[in-house]
Structure formats: C-alpha cells, structure tokens
Amino acid sequence: MHELSIATAVIDEVTKHVAGAGGGRVIAVTLRIGRLATVEEGSLRFGFAIASAGTDLAGARLEIIDVPVRIWCPQCLAERALPSLQRFACPECGQPSGDIRAGRELDLESIEWEPFAPQSPHPESPRPELHTPRAFS
Amino acid sequence: MSQPRILEVRTKILKANDETARAMRRRFVEAGVLVVNVVSSPGSGKTALLEETLTRLKARGVAVAAIVGDLETDNDARRLARSGAPVRQIETHGLCHLEAAMVEERLAGWDLAAIDILFVENVGNLVCPTSWDLGEDLRVALVSVTEGEDKPLKYPGLFNTSDLAVITKLDLAAAVEFDRATALANIDRVRPGMAVLEVATKTGAGIDTWIDTLLAKLDALRSGR
Numbered sequence: 432m433h434e435l436s437i438a439t440a441v442i443d444e445v446t447k448h449v450a451g452a453g454g455g456r457v458i459a460v461t462l463r464i465g466r467l468a469t470v471e472e473g474s475l476r477f478g479f480a481i482a483s484a485g486t487d488l489a490g491a492r493l494e495i496i497d498v499p500v501r502i503w504c505p506q507c508l509a510e511r512a513l514p515s516l517q518r519f520a521c522p523e524c525g526q527p528s529g530d531i532r533a534g535r536e537l538d539l540e541s542i543e544w545e546p547f548a549p550q551s552p553h554p555e556s557p558r559p560e561l562h563t564p565r566a567f568s
Numbered sequence: 569m570s571q572p573r574i575l576e577v578r579t580k581i582l583k584a585n586d587e588t589a590r591a592m593r594r595r596f597v598e599a600g601v602l603v604v605n606v607v608s609s610p611g612s613g614k615t616a617l618l619e620e621t622l623t624r625l626k627a628r629g630v631a632v633a634a635i636v637g638d639l640e641t642d643n644d645a646r647r648l649a650r651s652g653a654p655v656r657q658i659e660t661h662g663l664c665h666l667e668a669a670m671v672e673e674r675l676a677g678w679d680l681a682a683i684d685i686l687f688v689e690n691v692g693n694l695v696c697p698t699s700w701d702l703g704e705d706l707r708v709a710l711v712s713v714t715e716g717e718d719k720p721l722k723y724p725g726l727f728n729t730s731d732l733a734v735i736t737k738l739d740l741a742a743a744v745e746f747d748r749a750t751a752l753a754n755i756d757r758v759r760p761g762m763a764v765l766e767v768a769t770k771t772g773a774g775i776d777t778w779i780d781t782l783l784a785k786l787d788a789l790r791s792g793r
Binding site: 432433436437440441445448449452468469501516517519520527531535541543545546548 | 569575577578582584663695721756757758759
C-alpha cells in the first residue's frame with residue numbers, strides 16, 4: 432500500500448509549508464490526483480488518517496480533485512479526455528496516442544489552516560480550574 | 569479565534585523524492601553511468617534475467633553493478649552476486665517500492681565513475697513503484713508469459729511510466745498457451761508505440777537483443793544523445 436507513503440509525503444510537505452507561514456492547525460488539504468497516478472483514494476484517506484494522528488494535520492479534511500487522463504490527438508489536433516485507461520486512443524476518431532497531457536498529477540494544491548491561538552504569557556501553566564474553591568461560601 | 573488562511577502551494581507531493589532523484593541523475597550522468605530500474609510483479613523473472621545480464625555484460629568487459637530491493641531477505645542479492653558484480657541489497661521491511669533516498673544511501677562508497685551500468689531491481693509490484701523516480705535513465709517493465717496477456721490493461725500506469733517492456737519466460741509460452749499477438753496488442757493499447765523485447769532467460773532467446781539495447785542506451789547517454 433504505497434498510499435501510506437504518499438500520505439506521509441503529503442503531511443511532510445504541508446508541515447513544511449505551514450511552519451514556513453508561522454505554524455498552525457491544518458483544517459483542509461487539497462490534492463490533485465491524476466487517474467494514471469495509480470493512487471487508490473480509499474487507501475490514501477485511510478493512510479492520511481493514520482499518519483496525521485498527533486500532528487498539526489490531525490482531523491484535517493482531505494479534498495481530492497480527480498484529474499482524468501487527457502491525450503493529444505494528432506489527427507484531430509485537439510486534447511481529448513480518455514473515457515478508459517484500457518485504450519489510449521482518441522475517443523472521437525480512434526487514432527492511438529500516447530501523448531499524455533494530463534492524468535499523471537500527484538500534486539499538493541492548497542492548504543487551509545489557522546494559526547495557533549495566541550499563547551498566554553505562561554503557556555506551560557495549567558489551565559484555570561473550572562471549579563476553583565470560592566473565597567466566600 | 570483567528571480566520572482560516574489558504575496557502576496555494578501547487579507543488580508535487582513527492583517533491584522531496586523528486587529532488588533526491590534529480591540530484592542522483594546528475595551524478596549518474598556526470599559519472600557516465602546508465603541506471604536501469606527494473607519493475608515487475610513478483611516471480612516474473614527479474615532476478616534470473618538480471619543474473620544472466622550481469623554475467624554477459626561482465627564477460628564483454630562492461631562494468632556492471634546492481635542494487636536489489638526486496639521486502640525481506642537478501643536471497644536475490646546473493647543470486648546476483650554469483651555473477652561477480654558488486655551487488656547491494658535494500659530490505660524494505662514491508663514497503664512495497666523503492667524510494668530515491670534508499671538507493672542514494674546504498675550508493676555510499678561506490679566509485680560511480682568505475683561503473684558503466686547500474687541495475688536497480690525494484691520490489692516485485694506492478695503498482696507502487698510507478699510514482700517514485702529513482703534517478704534512472706531507463707525504466708523497464710517486465711511481464712512474464714505466465715502472467716496472462718491482459719497485464720498491460722490492468723496496469724496502464726506502469727506501462728506509461730516505463731520506457732521499455734520486456735516479455736519474459738518465452739520458453740514457457742506454449743505450455744501456458746500464451747497469446748503473443750494479444751499481449752503485444754494490449755501493450756500497444758495502453759502505450760501506443762511502446763518498445764517491446766521478448767526474452768527467454770533459460771534458453772537465451774532474445775537476450776542478445778536485450779544486451780544490445782542496453783549498450784546502445786549506454787552509448788547514447790555518454791554521447792549526450
């Protein structure tokens with residue numbers, strides 16, 4: 432299941448970018464995945480959920496833009512979307528073509544994140560007790 | 569609460585791997601090493617073909633070396649080492665593919681300038697290795713006659729990232745009623761115009777053409793073509 436490796440790479444890249452912007456919690460990550468990239472979406476989501484636990488990406492939404500394969504048809508002089516990966520030929524005229532113009536994507540598109548809440552002067556001090564004993568009772 | 573922010577990144581997910589692979593490719597080109605990444609399913613004859621290839625190339629005075637990826641065991645590395653070529657093993661311990669950094673690590677201590685052709689035998693798998701560039705010049709997809717004629721239709725991703733398809737175990741074709749015309753047509757369907765070689769390591773059929781193809785690639789690399 433190489434999707435776990437891909438999920439880990441996503442997390443590493445996102446962490447780098449968010450840290451570079453000041454650091455924060457990641458809300459959503461958008462990927463563009465081509466149909467020829469041999470990634471199984473369910474496995475990727477599963478891998479992402481596991482690998483992001485305990486990181487700033489934990490619980491982040493994974494949005495996946497599915498990119499169909501497009502070839503250049505030298506006969507029609509046009510780009511065509513392939514209806515099937517089992518036949519690399521123009522769906523209009525039947526001309527075979529291996530000139531792939533889209534569908535190999537394995538891209539990190541965008542990151543939605545929010546900076547961590549401003550820290551109190553003593554970030555390590557315990558939160559105030561909800562039920563502090565009152566002075567007068 | 570602060571407002572959510574959007575970072576438009578538009579980068580490759582495997583950017584870190586791609587960068588390592590690019591740096592290695594530069595080193596290989598500078599040292600004049602042809603790197604061949606061999607991908608196939610388990611049991612398709614990768615190791616047998618490579619053992620024969622290393623032996624033959626060595627006999628012709630070509631300096632060869634190999635890095636072998638496997639989930640566990642160094643059996644394949646020991647088989648390849650019988651050729652007398654330097655061989656190193658990568659045990660991935662469950663990982664279904666090789667990544668550029670693993671290969672880079674195994675290069676340590678090797679004088680690349682003394683190597684003509686370096687073979688990287690990937691982990692047996694037709695899906696996972698496709699996305700990881702290892703800095704190779706030539707990616708070869710091996711498919712044996714025993715696997716059936718429709719492998720290309722099931723794994724168009726592999727055939728579309730490979731430069732050359734090699735059909736192996738041709739000597740078993742009759743026994744498994746291999747339909748050669750259909751197999752070739754299927755490769756052409758998913759990768760029109762793809763170069764295909766057919767070999768039988770056991771009998772030696774097609775091996776000379778395979779060796780000549782490698783040597784032609786080595787020449788091309790060194791003359792900058």
